[in-house]
Amino acid sequence: METTAFSKPQSSKPDLRPVLGIETSCDETGVALLRWEPDAPGRGLLSHTLYSQIKLHADYGGVVPELASRDHVRKLLPLVREALAQAGLTPADLGGVAYTAGPGLVGALLVGASAARAMAWALGVPAIGVHHMEGHLLAPLLEENPPEPPFVALLVSGGHSMLVEVKAIGEYRILGDTLDDAAGEAFDKTAKMMGLPYPGGPALARLAEQGRPGLFRFARPMTDRPGLDFSFSGLKTQVLLAWQNSDHSEQTRADIARGFEEAIVDTMLIKCRRALQASGAKRLVIAGGVGANKRLRAELATTGAKEGFQVYFPRLDFCTDNGAMIALAGAIRLAAGQHQDASVQVFPRWDLETLPPAK
Secondary structure, three states: OOOOOOEOOOOOOOOOOOEEEEEOOOOEEEEEEEOOOOOOHHHHEEEEEEEEOHHHHHOOOOOOHHHHHHHHHHHHHHHHHHHHHHHOOOHHHOOEEEEEEEOOOHHHHHHHHHHHHHHHHHHOOOEEEEEHHHHHHHHHHHOOOOOOOOEEEEEEOOOOEEEEEEEEOOEEEEEEOEOOOOHHHHHHHHHHHOOOOOOHHHHHHHHHOOOOOOOOOOOOOOOOOOOOOEOOHHHHHHHHHHHHOOOOOHHHHHHHHHHHHHHHHHHHHHHHHHHHHHHOOOEEEEEOHHHHOHHHHHHHHHHHHHHOOEEEOOOHHHOOOOHHHHHHHHHHHHHOOOEOOOOOOOOOOOOHHHOOOOO
């Protein structure tokens, strides 16, 4: 598909003033300020604020797009003011505005894009639309010991499960993608089938900590054949049948949750090892909401130590959607002289491989 064209400014001298990052792709409103400092811990993060819509959508058992969009309208500008106050800055101090242009819910994306474009126009600074998954992919660069390309990234969230070979920032090759339910979506739907409260994924993971290992063993989907794609819809069905045929006790619920989580984690571990072997990389980045899963983090760290590859995770605050990752991705591209025209464009679907190199 066609995406926004990246263009270069008249001057080749980069603007090193802080960049405002705005994230409104789904049900979290995130704002952050970052001054791009490639060699500094945190990469120059000055402030970040976040508002979650969990309570708003809880009664519906999932995200209601129209309600999400309206709530972004209510919360975005107060969060911008809060982020500026935390950093001790004013709008006049900004050198650029970055915002999530996709993928995501079209209405929610338009809220952030419209506000970002208006602010950039009023301040006379460049703006840039950021790919949501590039933001997640770069989130570990905010940590004290950031990974340097080349590396393989496992991006796992409610809408995505993909393995990406990262040769350089902006040079991406998708090694494997989800064919149906993403890992986070499978967590949420399985939790709902078992009567757990919204949001289901974190609730199921907490319940799995109480489960006994080995009592329920489910398939590791698509690991019995070559390839790096993911498919979790069949696993979800297996869990549903196990739950329907069980005694529905709390301990059984926990045991099934444990078996489900182990199947997801084992599947991703197998695919990550294959991706590292295929690419020859020795560094693995884990990002996205499911990257906060304790079992996944522990298993990958242990395997990496045994097999000689390094694993990098963002802090838990930056696993879920946030403005800091958008500010970082936008600041890197703005520092490289990339920006876009003043038109408001968003891309609910956006191929990561279409992005240009950040240089």
